[in-house]
Amino acid sequence: MSSRAGTETARLRRLRRFGHRRGYTILAAQRPASKVAGGGYMLSLDATFKPVLGDEPIPYSASLDEVEAYLEALEDEA
Structure with a gap:
C-alpha cells in the first residue's frame, strides 16, 4: 500500500492551505522553462x-x- 502523504503534490496542497490562512497564494509556473532552474514557484x-518571494531575478x-x-x-x- 502506497501513501501519497509525503509526495510533492501533497506538500504543495498543504502549503497552499497554510499560506491561504495567512493571506498568501502560491503560484506555480505553468510550463517549466529552462530559465527556472530548481524553482517554479512564486x-x-x-x-x-x-x-x-520568487520574482527575482526571474519570475x-x-x-x-x-x-x-x-x-x-x-x-x-x-
Whole structure:
C-alpha cells in the first residue's frame, strides 16, 4: 500500500492551505522553462497581489523549500 502523504503534490496542497490562512497564494509556473532552474514557484500577498518571494531575478524562481521556509518564518513572527 502506497501513501501519497509525503509526495510533492501533497506538500504543495498543504502549503497552499497554510499560506491561504495567512493571506498568501502560491503560484506555480505553468510550463517549466529552462530559465527556472530548481524553482517554479512564486508567493504573492493576496491583499495587494504583489509577489513577495520568487520574482527575482526571474519570475517563478523560488523552490518549494524556500516557500515553506518563508511561510514558517511568518508563523514564528506571529
